[in-house]
Amino acid sequence: AQLVESGGDLVQPGGSLRLSCTASGFIFHQHFINCARQVPGKGPEWVSSVNTDGWDKFYTDSVKGRFTISRDNSKNTVYLQMNDLKPEDTGLYYCAAAGRPDCVGGGCMLVRGRGTQVTVSS
Numbered sequence: 001a002q003l004v005e006s007g008g009d010l011v012q013p014g015g016s017l018r019l020s021c022t023a024s025g026f027i028f029h030q031h032f033i034n035c036a037r038q039v040p041g042k043g044p045e046w047v048s049s050v051n052t053d054g055w056d057k058f059y060t061d062s063v064k065g066r067f068t069i070s071r072d073n074s075k076n077t078v079y080l081q082m083n084d085l086k087p088e089d090t091g092l093y094y095c096a097a098a099g100r101p102d103c104v105g106g107g108c109m110l111v112r113g114r115g116t117q118v119t120v121s122s
Helices: none
Strands: 002-004 018-026 032-038 045-050 055-060 069-072 075-082 091-100 109-112 116-120
Touching: 002 109, 002 116, 018 032, 018 091, 032 069, 032 075, 045 069, 045 075, 055 069, 055 075
Parallel strands: none
Antiparallel strands: 002 018, 018 075, 032 045, 032 091, 045 055, 069 075, 091 109, 091 116
C-alpha cells in the first residue's frame, strides 16, 4: 500500500496550489482519505477529509472557504485545492488512508504518504 503526494511549492501569501495524492496497492475507493500538515516540533494537524465516494467532505475551521478536497476514484487520486494561502498554512502536507475521517496517524490508518512541502512566504 502506498500514497504519493505532489504539488507542494513555495508560494506568496494569497496564492494557490493544488496538491495531489495518488494511491496504489490497496482498494482506494473503500477508504477515507485524510489530509494533514505538520511543522517541525509539532504534531500533525488534521486539515481535511473526503469519504469513500467523494460526497462528504470535512475541513478544519482555519481552511474552510479556502481549501477544497475532491477525489477521482477512477484515478486513485485525491486533490486538495488550496486558495488564498497564508503563512500559517506552511507545512509538510501528507495524506493518510483510513476508515474514518479524523485519522492522520497511529494505528487507525492503513498507510500515509511521505508528504509534499508547502511554504507560504513573501
